[in-house]
Amino acid sequence: MTGTADGTGAPIDDRALIADWVKRAKKGDLDSYRRLYDRFARRVLNFIYRMVNSPEEAEDLTQETFVAVFRKLNTLKKNDRFEAWLFRIARNFVYQKYRSREPHLVSVEELDEDGQPVTEIPEARKGPGESLEAQELEDIVEGAIGSLPEKYREVFVLSAIQHLSYQEIADIVGRSLASVKTDIHRARLAVRRQVKDYLRV
């Protein structure tokens, strides 16, 4: 379940703590900013990774995001909205990077037997003794998320994986609440179709 009564994802105590760290970081307190980094960097990294599909690029963009966020901290008016603001900046970096990139032409060697582009799945952390079924499920989930159109993928990731509220997601992507709600529902239905074979297990 995402969201709270006032439309933000984090519990109220956490938000107060985060707001305090932001307040201190605005004055140049790097220890407080380190706490914010420790709290959010991994989530930002995985969000960006979903959008760019490359761990190295995601790492670089995450660092760029946190440097830019520190420089712009004093433009954030409400300290307790830091999380949504952070994701918004991360998203902007992703789109800036993609807009400046030339279209990627798929060569024949990159197509599989059915003529579809081969999706490179980056090395992920694997625990010892991970079952075949779990690995299969992971591949299915990754394929399902990766096959979503960009517009649906970002709201799906922000809701189902990052557990942000709909209002926060609307603020991040710059669309209306109604539009975000519809797209999240459509994205879930699309992913459900991909994983339907595992729903009866």
Add this chain to the structure above:
Amino acid sequence: MDCRECSLEMTAFLDGELPQSRVSEVRSHVDTCPACTRELSDLRKTVAIVSAHHRRIDLHSAGWSKVLVQLEDTGKPSRQGWLVFGFARWQPVAIALTGFGLTVGLWSYQRHIESRRALEHYMIEYVQAREAQEQSHRRLVDRGTVGDPAHPETGDVENPFLLVRHTTGGNPFRR
């Protein structure tokens, strides 16, 4: 609520994003509709599968160090950013208020100058009238004709303001 409507609200229902009135409607419908019960269950399982099996990547161990190096070059968060942002946003309002303030100020100053000139003019006329009246009175005293009915111009010398009123043509402050 019908099945189509219920289906559209299911994701928001699961995410706790529906108002309470709608939550009750969805619950009431799902309790009586096997198809929607199954669909809700499928959506719930879908989210559970994604949460449990999506790939996560870890931060590089030197990530913060790289950020820190750049932050230390930056110094404190930029105040200028806020000033530029704040100024840019409020610039049209500031210009409009400044223009309005200047206009009102100039108008008030002009009125003040006009009032002052009118007052000075009135005082000059008043003083001139009093001096004329005093000179006339002195001449009459010298001649010894004060109070003589044969000389009506000395008439009502006890109220010099009557003469002043006739001389100045009225109070310039009265429009």
